[in-house]
Amino acid sequence: MADAAAPAPPTPEATPSDLAVDDELAIYRVMLLARTFDERALALQRQGRIGFYAPAVGQEAAQVACAWALESGDWLFPSYRELGVALVRGTTPEELFDQFLGNAADRLHGRQMPNHYGFRDRNFVVASSPIGTQVTQAVGAAMAAVRRKDRVVTVAFFGDGATSSNDFHAGLNFAGVFRTPTIFFCQNNGWAISLPRERQTASKTLADKAAAYGVPGLVVDGNDVHAVFRAVRDARARAVAGEGPTLLEAQVYRLGPHSTSDDPRRYRSEGEVDVWRQRDPIGRLRHELIEAGHWSEADDAKLLEEVRGEVAEAIRRSEAKPPSPPASFFDDVLATPPPSLEAERREFERLLAEGVVKP
Numbered sequence: 001m002a003d004a005a006a007p008a009p010p011t012p013e014a015t016p017s018d019l020a021v022d023d024e025l026a027i028y029r030v031m032l033l034a035r036t037f038d039e040r041a042l043a044l045q046r047q048g049r050i051g052f053y054a055p056a057v058g059q060e061a062a063q064v065a066c067a068w069a070l071e072s073g074d075w076l077f078p079s080y081r082e083l084g085v086a087l088v089r090g091t092t093p094e095e096l097f098d099q100f101l102g103n104a105a106d107r108l109h110g111r112q113m114p115n116h117y118g119f120r121d122r123n124f125v126v127a128s129s130p131i132g133t134q135v136t137q138a139v140g141a142a143m144a145a146v147r148r149k150d151r152v153v154t155v156a157f158f159g160d161g162a163t164s165s166n167d168f169h170a171g172l173n174f175a176g177v178f179r180t181p182t183i184f185f186c187q188n189n190g191w192a193i194s195l196p197r198e199r200q201t202a203s204k205t206l207a208d209k210a211a212a213y214g215v216p217g218l219v220v221d222g223n224d225v226h227a228v229f230r231a232v233r234d235a236r237a238r239a240v241a242g243e244g245p246t247l248l249e250a251q252v253y254r255l256g257p258h259s260t261s262d263d264p265r266r267y268r269s270e271g272e273v274d275v276w277r278q279r280d281p282i283g284r285l286r287h288e289l290i291e292a293g294h295w296s297e298a299d300d301a302k303l304l305e306e307v308r309g310e311v312a313e314a315i316r317r318s319e320a321k322p323p324s325p326p327a328s329f330f331d332d333v334l335a336t337p338p339p340s341l342e343a344e345r346r347e348f349e350r351l352l353a354e355g356v357v358k359p
């Protein structure tokens, strides 16, 4: 057991807020929806109803407040754990379940791993599974945006472990030299699967790594929506003003398993998790809102019931849809399929119709 693995939890202190109360309440709703969604998605995988899932439990404040500080035209390059970001961008639980099931409504036609969703119309690029690849992609897209004179930023979302990847180095190096409008949003959740933060790098903080590239690096309490919102908004303003990229290290904790294929009890103690559970970002924001008189326990119970209903209804609707048509794997590959491929498709459809090939 690696008791001393994770960094000490940051001490909560009141950050002056740039968020209007309506925004705080809306952020809180998305965070609660994300938590509810995660709990149900984990349960569905355990019941054999979806194949794989990577929950974002504990990282809701960092994700939702970050996305809140961005503009709709900004380009997002996520990892597999950015549920809160996807929800802020307008993604519905039903669209997510459609992707997990690879059903007929799945925009990716069941070709991606479950939980590796993407939404082109929301500038939400399909999640990267190889660690770090999205870092260089975000930098390249930022360079393209500058050439096109688009006043947008690109955001690479990645974890602590990704800061040891080749692509992190290549991406930050390029971004520093070309001063690209990129925000590197690192969620340091203490673990890269079973490898604790201390075993990944001797760097004192992950934000420190920015200095090597001539890029500003900042540590932010990722459980504090106000601090995250302010840091991202400021980084964005600098980026669109032509002042270059920023590396933000949001310190959070992965309260759940790495994914449904992981059992964290094998490498970390309950005691460590309990310390961070007390810093739960949802409980923290709820407490703040109640203390300030903007929220009540009764409001909370009502909202929880509402989001649970929303997620349950999404599952019901997604599971009622048929699977992706088998022959759809011929679609979207070549703009003009050659006659040989068309012939193969007709043959495949004939075999399906005759029952020789089972869907």
Ligand SMILES: Cc1ncc(C[n+]2csc(CCOP(=O)(O)OP(=O)(O)O)c2C)c(N)n1
Binding pocket: 079, 081, 129, 130, 131, 158, 159, 160, 161, 162, 163, 189, 191, 192, 193, 254, 258
């Ligand atoms: C290039 C590469 N190496 C190894 C893996 C296996 N792998 C999947 S997730 C992961 C850990 C990533 O940790 P971190 O960057 O901290 O992100 P987190 O999962 O904690 O959000 C690893 C090593 C991979 N997907 N890609």
Ligand SMILES: [Mg+2]
Binding pocket: 159, 160, 161, 187, 188, 189, 190, 191, 192, 193
């Ligand atoms: Mg991590």
